[in-house]
Amino acid sequence: MANAYLQGVEISASQFLDIFHHYDNDGNGYIEGKELQNFIRELQQARKQAGLELTEQMKAFVEEYEQNAEGKIGIVELVQILPTEENFLLFFRQQLKSCTEFMQAWRNYDADHSGYIEADELKNFLKDLLQKAEKQYDDKKLEEYTQTTLKIFDSNNDGKLCLAEMARLLPDQENFLLKFQGVKMARKEFNKIFELYDRDGNGYMDENELDALLKDLCEKNKKVLDISKTSTYKNAIMALSDGGKLYRTELALVLCADDN
Numbered sequence: 001m002a003n004a005y006l007q008g009v010e011i012s013a014s015q016f017l018d019i020f021h022h023y024d025n026d027g028n029g030y031i032e033g034k035e036l037q038n039f040i041r042e043l044q045q046a047r048k049q050a051g052l053e054l055t056e057q058m059k060a061f062v063e064e065y066e067q068n069a070e071g072k073i074g075i076v077e078l079v080q081i082l083p084t085e086e087n088f089l090l091f092f093r094q095q096l097k098s099c100t101e102f103m104q105a106w107r108n109y110d111a112d113h114s115g116y117i118e119a120d121e122l123k124n125f126l127k128d129l130l131q132k133a134e135k136q137y138d139d140k141k142l143e144e145y146t147q148t149t150l151k152i153f154d155s156n157n158d159g160k161l162c163l164a165e166m167a168r169l170l171p172d173q174e175n176f177l178l179k180f181q182g183v184k185m186a187r188k189e190f191n192k193i194f195e196l197y198d199r200d201g202n203g204y205m206d207e208n209e210l211d212a213l214l215k216d217l218c219e220k221n222k223k224v225l226d227i228s229k230t231s232t233y234k235n236a237i238m239a240l241s242d243g244g245k246l247y248r249t250e251l252a253l254v255l256c257a258d259d260n
Ligand SMILES: [Ca+2]
Pocket: 023, 024, 025, 026, 027, 028, 029, 030, 031, 032, 035
């Protein structure tokens, strides 16, 4: 079924989702290695069968990855290749060019500060993106986009998006949030660290306190984190702050494992 969708001149948001899941065989959120080679082969076949030329984007993509056994693409890359109806995922990418912008948006749209983007908050997010892009939409479309976006990013199926799930929207090189997944700590340890680095004990981190914490964290986790990027990490995380006051709840989104 999913490979038949590849013949479409225009692919709907839900067909797009089926295609992604079909080719991401092991479900790790990327189409890579053999999966990618398989996708390239079937894409070429499908276009031929439908009597369609490869689009310019497809040609460039095939050229880049055909001989590349290490190739790896995520959802946002796939959406750029396929003729998806209303490339709504690209609106995110246009708005969220850096990790800092991503964090600002997160702070903005997590209106109830629950630490998650729930369906109604996601809908507001999409609505603003569509309006900014001056796209026509109705309630039914908006609902479809919301549900599709949720299905794409909600890896643990709890019906809401956490920071790490949504971070998959970011380009790889910008994506330190996924790296921080590897250094997340239990709640108890996190609390201890928060108190240690909140030097003046006023209940929030200022920029300098966060800087000291991140430097030590990078030093301790050299394999995962890049110490030369400390200030990039810091600026992005400070975007979660309340006018320069970074409270425990917000820092916990980045550093604290969810299940603790
Ligand atoms: Ca995969």
